[in-house]
Amino acid sequence: MNLNLTGKRALVTGSSAGLGKETAKLLAAEGAAVVVHGRDKDRAEGVAQEIREAGGTAGAVVGDLADDRAAADVARAATADGPVDILVNNAGFYRDLSWAEATPDEWRDTYNVNVVSAVRMIQHLVPAMRERGWGRVVTIGGGLASQPMNTHPQYNATLAARHNLAVSLARELKGTGITSNVVSPGVILVEATKDLVTSIGSARGWGRTWDEIQPNAVQALLPNDQERFGEPEEIAAAVAYLCSDYAQYISGATIRVDGGLIRSAF
Structure with missing residues (x-):
């Protein structure tokens, strides 16, 4: 299936490794010009080079999205060669902590990195998508958003917030030609x-x-x-589909890619 992404420009946050890397590679293989993002210059440049060697178009930007000024710099760098049509909010982290170990500072740091960083990029990049009348925002969530574990509670809560913000954004973007959806991986x-x-x-x-x-x-x-x-390529495939014209009628949705781990009919 040709996803018709040629001519589109995609920023995948946290794409210097793991799920983000595979997502960036697949979007590039489908014709998108990809901006690889990370906090380590060598790793981000390495992924971009790998994409270019495979025949794709890619550049790299580096910056900490948890910082207002650095996030603004990332957005400016990502749009230096053209507007961003696709934003994949993948960047995030967790520490495996108990309730006793997860201090209020840990909660604040995790929320800033996993939630507010995505908000920063949305606010920097979505207004220009509105002006052009087309765009895609895909947020990487997870099953712990709806079925949290007793451990790492600060991380579970941020996943729920990511799901919530993506649906709220979909409502905000009604009638604009922009969609906002969630891909919810299992253990990859x-x-x-x-x-x-x-x-x-x-x-x-x-x-x-x-x-x-x-x-x-x-x-x-x-x-x-x-x-x-699960395999990283399976998450990337779901993201790529949501970025395509075939998914124009999907917005405010969660696509679970978890092998049936979350047992819910809705």
Whole structure:
């Protein structure tokens, strides 16, 4: 399927690794000019170079979106070679903390990085989309937004806020030609996930090799209908679809890409 993204320009925040990297690569493969964003110049430039070597168009911008001034600089740099038509709010972080460990300062920092940073980029880039009458905003959420765990409560809450802001934005953009949607991943097998699961696998009796650990980890951590971890490319594909003209009639929606982990009919 041709997603008709040629001529569009996309900024994917937090795209120097993981889900963001795969999303940037796929959007570029579908014809979009991609702006890779990160906080490490070498990693961001490396992803952009990888895209260019594959025949795509990409540049890189660096900056901390948790800071007002730095976020404004990122927006200016991202639009230096043309307006941004697609904003993928992917950047975020979490620390695995208990309720006792998650201090008010930790809550404030996590909310600023995971929620307010997305708001900054929306406010910088969406007004120009309004003027052109076309745009896409895709926010990466997660199942913990609706079914939170007892751990890392500060992170769970920010996912719920990301889902909420995306739907509110969709209502705000009624009739403008811009859509706002959420892609909600399950547990995705990026390098950090594999390292974490492997490190705790033997202690929990899941096995010694990855082939032994993986099925037991799935059953223990994320029992889903596909009986596996998700792949970054599967998240990227959902984002790319929502960025296309085929998804013009989808707005304020959440697409769950979690193998059936979240068991809800609605």
